[in-house]
Amino acid sequence: MSPVVANxxxxxxxxxxxxFGAAMLTWVxxxxxxxxxxxxGPNRVGPFGTLQIVADMIKLLVKEDWVPAFSDKIxxxxxxxxxxxxxxxxxxxxxxAPGIGVIDLNVGLLFFLAMTSLGVYAxxxxxxxxxxxxxxxxxxxxxxxxxSYEVFMGxxxxxxxxxxxxxxxxxxxxxxxxxxxxxxxxVGAFIFLMAGIAESHRTPFDLPEAEHELTAGFHTEYSxxxxxxxxxxxxxxxxxxxxxxxxxxxxxxxxxxxxxPLFWFLLKTLILVFFMILVRGSLPRPRYDQLMSFGWKxxxxxxxxxxxxxxxxxxx
Numbered sequence: 519m520s521p522v523v524a525n526x527x528x529x530x531x532x533x534x535x536x537x538f539g540a541a542m543l544t545w546v547x548x549x550x551x552x553x554x555x556x557x558x559g560p561n562r563v564g565p566f567g568t569l570q571i572v573a574d575m576i577k578l579l580v581k582e583d584w585v586p587a588f589s590d591k592i593x594x595x596x597x598x599x600x601x602x603x604x605x606x607x608x609x610x611x612x613x614x615a616p617g618i619g620v621i622d623l624n625v626g627l628l629f630f631l632a633m634t635s636l637g638v639y640a641x642x643x644x645x646x647x648x649x650x651x652x653x654x655x656x657x658x659x660x661x662x663x664x665x666s667y668e669v670f671m672g673x674x675x676x677x678x679x680x681x682x683x684x685x686x687x688x689x690x691x692x693x694x695x696x697x698x699x700x701x702x703x704x705v706g707a708f709i710f711l712m713a714g715i716a717e718s719h720r721t722p723f724d725l726p727e728a729e730h731e732l733t734a735g736f737h738t739e740y741s742x743x744x745x746x747x748x749x750x751x752x753x754x755x756x757x758x759x760x761x762x763x764x765x766x767x768x769x770x771x772x773x774x775x776x777x778x779p780l781f782w783f784l785l786k787t788l789i790l791v792f793f794m795i796l797v798r799g800s801l802p803r804p805r806y807d808q809l810m811s812f813g814w815k816x817x818x819x820x821x822x823x824x825x826x827x828x829x830x831x832x833x834x
Contacts, residue, residue: 529620536609540753543791545571550792551799583742590647597644598740598747601637605754608633612761613688615771615779626687627679630762631672634717637755638664641736644748648739656735659725659806664717666813671713673821674706677828678766691770700767702831705824707767709817714759716813718752721798725806760790 545560545568552559560567585591611626613619623629638661645657679685681702682693690699700707716723737748764770764786773782804812 528618532609532614532620533606536606536754536757537750539757540750541571541575543753543756544574547795550795554796554799578743578746581742583744586648586739588649589739590649593643593647595744597640597647598744600643601640601751602747604633604636604640605751605758608758611687612758612765613691613770614783618780622686622688625685627675627685634671635668637717644740645736650739652733653736653738656738660719660736663723663725663809666810667713667716670709670813670817670821671717673825674709674713675766676825677703677706680828680832687765691765691772694769694772698767698769703767703824703828705820707763709821709824710766711763712817714763715794715797718755718759720752720756720794722801722803723809724803725809756791756794757787760787760794763790
């Protein structure tokens with residue numbers, strides 16, 4: 519097989535996995551939360567409610583794609599496109615197995631951080647363009663929350679970079695052959711997980727779209743496929759965060775030889791996805807001031823201590 523064909527298959531395969539996996543998560547999450555909360559999840563359309571995904575897609579496709587007359591129309595349309603693009607683009611540097619990945623960059627980790635940082639523009643553009651007070655409050659919350667937690671996310675990864683000696687994600691995975699970084703970097707892994715949930719606007723950090731307070735926050739005025747892009751983008755972000763934790767702290771595709779490497783990568787990623795779903799079903803939403811205090815008063819000192827201790831141990 520020629521390198522061009524192999525690269526095209528990689529790109530198409532990963533894109534299908536990301537989009538189809540995010541769509542499946544909409545059903546998986548409702549089923550798991552139903553079991554967790556001792557109630558029924560989707561169970562009417564198709565076996566075990568699996569065709570609920572198709573029903574939701576049809577509803578979003580045929581629903582009126584309304585653009586408010588009072589909105590900034592160009593920015594209003596661009597915002598969900600950015601939200602979807604940045605999370606899908608971040609998957610370009612995530613290595614899933616030997617030979618499976620879109621591109622290998624020696625600064626892959628920096629590219630990932632850059633893409634997650636751009637996500638805040640989608641939320642802010644959508645909030646500003648909507649010309650709606652609930653959307654604006656949600657956008658302001660999202661900007662402060664995402665910019666703050668990006669600081670802790672970046673600091674939490676510096677310990678891994680020091681241990682691996684590289685920003686290349688494949689090098690990070692291969693450097694864990696003698697032991698996963700989840701053990702020496704347990705504090706960094708915890709901080710990255712919390713920051714990833716906050717970046718994804720997932721409960722308990724879903725303050726930018728708090729239904730009880732802000733109707734739907736920054737995407738209050740969105741409908742149809744524009745809403746679907748924000749909606750699917752959130753689930754892609756869950757997959758992305760879980761995949762990055764797998765690569766950085768859980769040895770990526772490394773595992774016993776009786777199963778292919780891709781199986782171990784997907785298994786670890788899915789376990790983390792299930793954990794994030796169960797967090798949503800068990801934790802309440804904090805107040806906004808509590809969220810920001812937790813970040814700057816707990817996460818920042820923890821990440822700095824982890825950075826200093828790791829640097830000292832590497833030097834020794």
